[in-house]
Amino acid sequence: MAERYFSIREAAARLNVSHDTVSRLIVRGELPAIRVSERLYRIPTPALERYESGLAVVPRRVVRRRVAQGVQFGANERASDLELA
Amino acid sequence: MRASYEACAGYLVRVAQLLERNGVMLRKPADGEDLVLEEDDDGGLSFELLGDLPDGSPPAMAGVEVREEFRPIGADLYERGRYEYELLDKARDYRRAFHLHFPEWFEQTFLVVVHEHCERPIGRVDCAHFEGSPIKDAHAGIGVLMDVWTGEPPDCDALRCLG
Numbered sequence: 567m568a569e570r571y572f573s574i575r576e577a578a579a580r581l582n583v584s585h586d587t588v589s590r591l592i593v594r595g596e597l598p599a600i601r602v603s604e605r606l607y608r609i610p611t612p613a614l615e616r617y618e619s620g621l622a623v624v625p626r627r628v629v630r631r632r633v634a635q636g637v638q639f640g641a642n643e644r645a646s647d648l649e650l651a
Numbered sequence: 652m653r654a655s656y657e658a659c660a661g662y663l664v665r666v667a668q669l670l671e672r673n674g675v676m677l678r679k680p681a682d683g684e685d686l687v688l689e690e691d692d693d694g695g696l697s698f699e700l701l702g703d704l705p706d707g708s709p710p711a712m713a714g715v716e717v718r719e720e721f722r723p724i725g726a727d728l729y730e731r732g733r734y735e736y737e738l739l740d741k742a743r744d745y746r747r748a749f750h751l752h753f754p755e756w757f758e759q760t761f762l763v764v765v766h767e768h769c770e771r772p773i774g775r776v777d778c779a780h781f782e783g784s785p786i787k788d789a790h791a792g793i794g795v796l797m798d799v800w801t802g803e804p805p806d807c808d809a810l811r812c813l814g
Contacts, residue, residue, distance in 0.1 A: 570706070571801040598673045600798045608801045612674020612705050623671045628660040629685045636689040636697035637718050639733050639752040642768075 571600075571608040581618065591617075652731040652788055656696070659721055659729055660688060663698050666717065666789040673797055675702035675715050694723040695732075704800060712742035715796055717789055736792035743804045745771035749786055749795060761813040769807035778812035 572580065577597075578588045591597035592607060597617050599607040616623075654662060663686050670677060679701040680686060689697050697720040704713040716737035721729035737748040748768035757763055757780075767783035770776055786792045799805065 596672075598669065598797070600794060600801060602798070608798075610673055610797050610801050613672060613797075614674075615705075616672060616674040623668045625664050626667055626680070627685045628663055628688055630656075630660075631687050631689050633689045634692055636691040636695055636720060637699045639718060639720065639735060642735075642737065642748065643750075643752075 569611060571610050572614055574599075574607055574609070577609045577614055580614065653724070654721065654729055654731075655727045656688075656729070659696055662789075663688060666793070667700055669790055669793050670700060670702055670715065670717070673704075673793065675704055677702040696721045696723075696729055697733075706742055712740070713800060714739040714741075715793075717792060719789055731788070734786065734789070734792065736786065736789070736796055738796045738799055739773065740800060740804075741773070744773055745769070745804050745807075746773050747796075747799050747805055749783055749792060751785065763813065766813060767810065769805050769810055771805060771807050777807065778810075778814070780813040781807075782811040782813055 574585055574588045574592070578585045581588065588597065588609075592599040592609075597609060598613040599609045601607055667677065667686055677700060679699060687698060691697070697718065700717040702715045703710075704715060706712050714737075716735065718733075718735040719731060720733040722732040724730045733752045733754075735748065735750050735752060737746070739746050746768060749765070750767065751765045754764045757766060761780065763782065765783045765785050766780040769778075769781055786795060
């Protein structure tokens with residue numbers, strides 16, 4: 567993948583829709599985008615490809631699981647640095 | 652951020668959806684599996700989402716990790732206490748991470764609650780912990796990770812080292 571993001575203009579051309587349509591998709595949260603300045607957005611390529619695929623993002627069910635200890639935090643830390651007992 | 656159990660569950664659903672909308676392919680939980688809110692012996696709730704960002708050809712060259720914990724502060728009321736947002740970009744050979752954990756230790760040691768990590772190349776740790784800014788929720792955390800991934804590789808030397 568050469569480019570990791572599209573501008574709104576590039577995304578509009580790829581989707582064959584108008585600039586305004588892409589802007590509306592972003593505002594409605596249907597197309598994830600990163601606001602890099604007041605008028606500039608980056609649309610991550612995987613996000614655009616996901617949208618383009620038409621595959622719906624189906625909400626998943628949440629299950630509650632009782633455990634002695636929850637998710638482990640700090641696994642990527644250097645434990646010795648933290649001097650954790 | 653404070654929420655009831657139901658609100659935490661709804662939040663987890665939306666966080667997973669945001670990752671998938673960004674094109675992240677979830678490994679944990681895998682496609683079709685339920686999301687899990689783990690409830691520990693102290694009544695805290697936590698979740699972990701792991702995935703990969705595709706970059707054109709398998710295997711995916713960037714890993715994404717999102718962890719959060721909500722501690723109980725009242726009857727059916729939880730407060731977000733810890734988070735970890737991680738990006739391991741193997742294609743461009745760097746790691747960025749944004750953490751809030753072990754807050755007492757970090758406050759005592761560095762007078763801060765949150766910190767960041769920056770490794771470029773991956774595994775090169777010139778500074779164990781960098782100064783960071785609080786991230787208000789996982790939606791913002793995912794935005795930060797995607798901002799990093801779509802941007803230029805990080806300049807770790809430009810960050811302020813805590814030690």
